[in-house]
Amino acid sequence: MTILEVGTIAPEFELQNQAGDNVRLSDYLGKQIVLYFFPRADTPGCIVEACEFRDDHRLYVDREAVIIGVSHDNVQDEAKFIKKYNLPFTLLADSNHAVSELYGVWVEKKFFGREFMGIKRTTYIIDKQGIIESVFEKVSPKGHSKEVLEKLNGEFAA
Numbered sequence: 001m002t003i004l005e006v007g008t009i010a011p012e013f014e015l016q017n018q019a020g021d022n023v024r025l026s027d028y029l030g031k032q033i034v035l036y037f038f039p040r041a042d043t044p045g046c047i048v049e050a051c052e053f054r055d056d057h058r059l060y061v062d063r064e065a066v067i068i069g070v071s072h073d074n075v076q077d078e079a080k081f082i083k084k085y086n087l088p089f090t091l092l093a094d095s096n097h098a099v100s101e102l103y104g105v106w107v108e109k110k111f112f113g114r115e116f117m118g119i120k121r122t123t124y125i126i127d128k129q130g131i132i133e134s135v136f137e138k139v140s141p142k143g144h145s146k147e148v149l150e151k152l153n154g155e156f157a158a
Contacts, residue, residue, distance in 0.1 A: 002104045003103075003104040003105070003135060003137055004103055004104055004124065004132055004135065005135070006132050006134060006135060007131065007132065008131070008132050009130055009131060009132075010025060010033075010035070010124065010126045010131065010132050011025075011102050012024065012025050012026055013025050013098075013099045013102060015070070015093060015094055015099060016092065016093050017078070017090050017091065017092055017093075018078040018079040018081075018082050018091050018093075019075075019079070020075050023068075023090065023092060025126075025130070026130070028068070029128070029130055031064055031065065031066050031128060032063065032064060032065035032066070032125065032126065032127060032128060032152065033065070033066055033068060033124075033125070033126040034060065034065055034066070034067045034068070034123060034124075034125055034148055034152075035070065035103075035123065035124045035125075035126060036049070036068070036069050036070070036121075036124075036139075037069075037100060037105045037119050037120070037121065037122045037123070038050070038069055038070070038119065038121055039072075039118055039121060040071055040072075040073060040118075040119075041071055041073045041077045041078060041091070042077070042080070042081050045121070046071070046081075046141070047085065048142050049121070049139070049141035049144055049145075050069065050085060051085055051087075052142070052143070052144060052145035052146075053067050053069075053087075053089065053145050054085065054086065054087050054088060054089075055145070056145045056146070056149060057088045057089065059149055060149070060152075063152050063153060065125075065152055067089040067090075068089065068090050068091075069089065069090070069092065070091070070092045070099060070100065071091070071092075071093070071094065071119060072093075072094050072095055072097045072118070072119060073091075073095070074093050074095050075093045077093075078091040078092070078093050097117075097119070100119050103122070103124065104122075105119050105120045106118070106119060107119075107120045120137075121139040121141070122135070122136060122137055122139060123136040123139055123144070123148060124136075125148065125151060125152065136148070136151075
């Protein structure tokens, strides 16, 4: 599967959040959604990205946008990550990577000569009707939250 295109309907899914509750994408219809896929909880780049979203969280709330993070970690790892860094948003456990595949972010990666499958750091902004409004494919964790905020309102928001 390839990255989903702007203008397409965001595929529905259901995953467990950090508390073990089932969450559907459609639970957030009527709100802008920042759906960000990250490789692994509590790793350097993922910490930077999550903490920037945390630090800017009030700006997202002011824009009636919700942040949802997805990784292939399990529920317990997501819960620890939230607690350790005081993250005020939902993280979803895509342990079997089905949603990551659906959104085109489960890819072959290379690291120190080793090849493996994993999540390509990607963010989707989904509008209030469930349509993909923006896609960030080559995400650099540092500064990404500001980049997303700029796109939400078409201007720099911090």
